[in-house]
Amino acid sequence: MRKKLTTTIVLAVGIFGIALPVLAALYLAHRQSMDAEIRLANTMAGEILRRADAAGDQAIAAYTELSTPEDGDPCSDARLKRMRDVDLNLSYVEVVGYVDKDRLVCSSLGRHGEGIPLGPVEFVSSRGASVRTSVDLGLGTGEDGRFLILQKGSLAAALHPEMLIDTFQDRKDIAVGIFGRTGRMRLSSRGEFETKWMSRLGGATSANFFDGRHLVTLLRSSHYDTVAYVAVPADYLRSRLYGFFSVLVPIALVLGALLSFGIVRLARQRASLPAELKAALRRGEFEMYYQPIVELATRRIVGFEALMRWPRRDGPRLRPDLFIPAAEDCGLITQFTDYMLKRIAVDAPRLIERRPHCYVSVNLGSSDLHSEAILDQLRKLLATRGIRPQCIVVEATEHSFLDPLLARPIVAEIRALGIRVAIDDFGTGFSSLSHLTTLQTDFLKIDKVFVETVGTDSATSQVAPHIIRIAETLGLKVIGEGVENEAQAAFLRAHGVEFAQGWLFYQAMPIDEILKLAERPLDLAGATPAPA
Numbered sequence: 039m040r041k042k043l044t045t046t047i048v049l050a051v052g053i054f055g056i057a058l059p060v061l062a063a064l065y066l067a068h069r070q071s072m073d074a075e076i077r078l079a080n081t082m083a084g085e086i087l088r089r090a091d092a093a094g095d096q097a098i099a100a101y102t103e104l105s106t107p108e109d110g111d112p113c114s115d116a117r118l119k120r121m122r123d124v125d126l127n128l129s130y131v132e133v134v135g136y137v138d139k140d141r142l143v144c145s146s147l148g149r150h151g152e153g154i155p156l157g158p159v160e161f162v163s164s165r166g167a168s169v170r171t172s173v174d175l176g177l178g179t180g181e182d183g184r185f186l187i188l189q190k191g192s193l194a195a196a197l198h199p200e201m202l203i204d205t206f207q208d209r210k211d212i213a214v215g216i217f218g219r220t221g222r223m224r225l226s227s228r229g230e231f232e233t234k235w236m237s238r239l240g241g242a243t244s245a246n247f248f249d250g251r252h253l254v255t256l257l258r259s260s261h262y263d264t265v266a267y268v269a270v271p272a273d274y275l276r277s278r279l280y281g282f283f284s285v286l287v288p289i290a291l292v293l294g295a296l297l298s299f300g301i302v303r304l305a306r307q308r309a310s311l312p313a314e315l316k317a318a319l320r321r322g323e324f325e326m327y328y329q330p331i332v333e334l335a336t337r338r339i340v341g342f343e344a345l346m347r348w349p350r351r352d353g354p355r356l357r358p359d360l361f362i363p364a365a366e367d368c369g370l371i372t373q374f375t376d377y378m379l380k381r382i383a384v385d386a387p388r389l390i391e392r393r394p395h396c397y398v399s400v401n402l403g404s405s406d407l408h409s410e411a412i413l414d415q416l417r418k419l420l421a422t423r424g425i426r427p428q429c430i431v432v433e434a435t436e437h438s439f440l441d442p443l444l445a446r447p448i449v450a451e452i453r454a455l456g457i458r459v460a461i462d463d464f465g466t467g468f469s470s471l472s473h474l475t476t477l478q479t480d481f482l483k484i485d486k487v488f489v490e491t492v493g494t495d496s497a498t499s500q501v502a503p504h505i506i507r508i509a510e511t512l513g514l515k516v517i518g519e520g521v522e523n524e525a526q527a528a529f530l531r532a533h534g535v536e537f538a539q540g541w542l543f544y545q546a547m548p549i550d551e552i553l554k555l556a557e558r559p560l561d562l563a564g565a566t567p568a569p570a
């Protein structure tokens with residue numbers, strides 16, 4: 039059943055591990071291709087608008103230049119010459135001329151006899167220009183010889199409509215154009231156009247939307263009542279999307295596979311950890327290290343904390359704060375404690391022989407302190423030659439929840455044996471004020487997270503002094519953990535903390551090294567630098 043569940047979880051992780059990155063890649067590819075096409079469409083619309091605005095400016099310049107006739111005849115030689123000069127100077131204006139009764143009577147091209155019929159005005163722009171969008175002047179130029187005529191008073195400027203849009207020739211399948219908002223008429227266009235696009239802008243200056251077949255961009259002129267549009271066919275989007283897909287999806291597949299492999303491996307490792315721990319216990323792979331605890335005032339060693347290490351045969355080292363909780367979770371902690379106490383029974387007499395006034399502190403987890411079995415184990419330890427009760431301190435550590443009511447009689451019995459008890463990692467995990475009041479203990483260890491911030495601006499920098507005051511009130515001796523520098527040591531000392539432990543003084547060492555250290559004369563012990 040468990041195997042089936044594990045297989046299902048592994049499968050689900052594998053599928054999700056691959057599906058998620060692929061879905062993310064699809065989304066990213068879609069976003070990227072959309073963004074790229076919108077950028078292209080905006081660039082094109084901007085260029086069309088720039089040309090249309092320039093054409094409008096030139097028409098206005100032509101009206102201004104020609105608004106005062108030299109003499110009474112609007113088609114005199116002097117005036118025709120002036121029309122030609124104006125025409126020559128304006129790149130977008132093809133012809134300028136004089137209009138009478140909807141006929142172009144004369145222009146920069148000369149006199150036109152009866153006049154060229156321009157047809158009716160289609161609409162009047164917001165700036166008062168009468169607009170005709172497609173007039174055949176019979177000149178054989180322009181698109182099909184047709185011109186866009188902007189007339190103000192009796193003056194007309196004729197523009198080649200395609201000059202406004204003959205850009206991006208390599209993208210002919212992208213529909214482009216410009217329309218007047220007032221008349222809702224196209225002034226110039228290339229490719230497909232749908233009238234409904236005109237209403238999509240509303241009051242905005244630009245809009246981008248997908249109409250099912252095109253990605254459409256609309257851009258309004260800030261000078262004239264005109265709007266440029268660009269409609270990119272959906273095929274463009276699709277091919278760009280495939281381009282992004284072909285790059286992103288393989289990357290996502292590789293990442294997904296690596297991720298799934300990592301997760302599955304981790305899950306397998308975790309699943310096999312209990313078995314590994316059991317096997318390592320059987321093989322006696324775990325080693326005990328000892329970290330000295332010093333009196334802050336003299337830096338003399340007063341005790342040694344026993345800390346377990348696992349130099350794994352196969353695989354990387356695992357820290358005790360990972361394998362001890364795992365042992366607690368899978369019900370192996372009693373065996374670990376038993377293993378640790380057996381090692382202490384061997385190591386402690388050798389240490390105490392060299393330092394008779396020192397103690398060895400041992401870590402006990404919540405489940406140890408919930409069961410009377412620990413009392414027999416400790417009695418056995420005390421029966422060892424060379425170990426007196428005052429040589430042992432029990433540190434109540436809480437990787438899992440410690441029930442004060444269950445632990446209270448056990449802790450009381452431990453103390454009745456003459457063994458002192460410390461509350462470890464106070465202020466973190468499950469340890470709380472109620473433990474201090476419910477459990478009768480001797481020491482309180484301030485966790486390193488609070489020691490490392492003392493004297494800094496950190497929010498937790500004020501916690502250590504409070505903990506020290508609580509301990510004082512309850513008559514407990516305080517041990518500062520994780521002291522790494524002189525400033526932290528000085529701070530703790532100034533606040534009345536008697537004992538400390540940390541890399542400033544010593545790191546945890548294997549038994550042979552700690553024995554050598556313990557052999558040194560007492561007054562030199564504190565001066566020994568911490569081993570690397």
Ligand SMILES: Nc1nc2c(ncn2[C@@H]2O[C@H](COP(=O)(O)O[C@H]3[C@@H](O)[C@H](n4cnc5c(=O)[nH]c(N)nc54)O[C@@H]3COP(=O)(O)O)[C@@H](O)[C@H]2O)c(=O)[nH]1
Nearest residue numbers: 345346358359362378401402403435463520521522540541
């Ligand atoms: N039930 C048992 N719990 C055990 C046993 N052995 C260890 N443990 C618990 O694991 C926790 C992690 O221990 P460890 O990785 O050994 O870390 C200890 C020190 O190495 C570390 N330390 C000491 N000085 C410093 C320092 O200056 N800076 C710094 N960053 N770390 C430092 O602190 C740990 C000692 O912590 P504590 O026990 O809280 O005094 C550890 O918390 C043990 O509870 C075991 O056999 N049984």
